[in-house]
Amino acid sequence: MMKVFDMLIPMTIEGMRITIGVFLLTLIISLPLSIIIAKLRMSKNKIVSKVTGIYIYIMRGTPLLLQLMFIFFGFHYIPVIGFAFGRYQAILVAFVLNYTAYFAEIFRGGINAIDIGQIEASTVLGLSKRFTFMKVILPQVLKNVMPSIGNEVITLVKDTSLVYILGVADILKAAKSVSNTYSTFIPYIFVGIIYLIITAVLTRFLNNIENKFNYYR
Amino acid sequence: MKLSNKKSILLLLLLSLIIGVLSGCTSKTSAETPVEEPNAEKTTYIVGLDDTFAPMGFRDEKGNLVGFDVDLANEVAKRWGVTFEFQPIEWTMKENELNAGNIDFIWNGYSITDERKEKVNFSSPYLEVSQLLVTLTDSPINLIADMKDKVVSTQGESSALEAAYSQPGLVESFKNGELIEFPTYNEVFNDLEAGRSDVVIADEVLARYYMKNKGAEKYKVLEEDLGSEEYGVGLRKDDTELCEKLNATFSEIKKDGTFDEIYSKWFSEN
């Protein structure tokens, strides 16, 4: 039994680099990007709005697993494109494209829900559109969308395990490795607990943020 | 205001990440370069494998990549004077990885089948393995005929599965006419031990490794089996030269006894 953990713990730590790495990088890039995409989706320019809408539709309408496969393997079949993604780049691209779409829709909903009076008051006070968005609209939107964003963030932790399809070793793969070497199920239980711990920490953190926004009603 | 400092740092981070990703995209790492030059000039080959497949290619307690296939491949690399890099892949994507040029060999207990022959080139076979039927020691099942109306399971996407379906009427004779599939043999044997499955069909190599780990006395291997198959190395269809070279080296290795050394290291039970 001990030898199982002798192998499991170092491999899990290695795997965590991928699990946490994909998680953080995806969030850092997707969140700001999604605000931009949300605004594009709400653009008065019909073409911009439509194209963005199609992108969001595709990313939300197909499984992330499929997107990973397509971005890494599928590009090979498209002759026009002159390059192919490396394994880790493909992961980042797929995750960012996917989560940006989901976040964008959440932000779009949040922005639309803001009372138009806020924008009118800003207009009448002579504030520029950008200043209004950054200082008046966005802070209020963030408070409103935090729960939904939090949900997606928790989902993202679990989605990181999909990197297996490109042969990349996250903590779930570590479990599989050890499990197969020692013919035991225990590594999966261990990694399951790790996921639970990560989720618990994350939930606490997200709740803290939500509470910070409760300084006003 | 504090916010503008934080924001600009974040923005910078964002930009550098995006730039990093984009610049990385334009050049695949050397490990991923598709084979374009003639084989004679290559000094590095990529061997694709599922690194969780004990005992053919898997991780030991220190996390090192070990296994029968690993040793065999390294022997070939030694004789060619080149480097073999081992790239872990998802097994279900193996042909995709090969054809995309991410790997040069599928080398992982890859059973030679007619179906697969349509997609890849196979080297000459280097190992013969049977599809075993395994029960618990005290099971009343001794013959294939005894498997009628019993609960049978195996690993999904495996040669064992194919072997079962290739026998007309066999799967239909099982309980509910179904052959239960699990993702790995761990779950398959688990089901056997739990008493939910009466008999399992398993690749010999995997089965013996599992049983060795758990204590072979718990199990009974039936005399009859569902046929045998051969393992070969998968190559791209147009890599004919490479394939021939590999076959030649396999012959050498078998003739001079190196193969037997490697074999006895991993399959001493047999």
Add this chain to the structure above:
Amino acid sequence: MLKVENLSKAFGKTLVLNNISFDIKNGEIVCIKGKSGEGKTTLLRCLNSLEVADKGSIRIKDKYLFREVNGKIQYASKEDLKELRQEIGLVFQSFNLFPHMTVKENLYLAPKFLNKMSQKEIEKRANELLLNLELEDKKDSYPYQLSGGQRQRAAIARACMLNPSILCFDEPTSALDEETRGQISKIIRDLAAQGIAIIIVTHDNAFVEEIAQRTITLSKGSISINY
């Protein structure tokens, strides 16, 4: 101070404002009356550039908010628009305070953006206004913590931060009770005494009686009475 000429505005097929003309002098308190849907709010919104007019012109002090050039409506340049928006302010019916900012932050925001006053000057002006409107002790409170009357006064203070020469009110008495009505009358009179032209859109006749120096009645988009 304010000169409206031949202002017309249609929404689709409906002509909501039909050839409106009037002007307002410094320190005048003008009430715009009329039944619901007769164009009062639209007029107010046109004055504050929340709606785009179809015809006519509006001049504030010495600049045109918009006027007709060769039969087409031409609005003021971006620079001029910025100035004009400081000249005319609007207190909304629902106040539209920024809920995520304290009262004083609500007041600071626009002057900060315009960057014409130093932080000290902004704070000084805000304190003055809050003192006059009896909101001094609420300056660090959030809008949700204020009563209706306090919110209105905060909205007025916010509108006054930029020293407008015209201040508009949209239905100022709709949300208030009798007592606070009296308060708002006083506030408006004080503002007018400082020389600010006041335009009040309302259907509260009692209030009109109380406070109007002049009344414009809109009926089906046209001015029927103007005294």
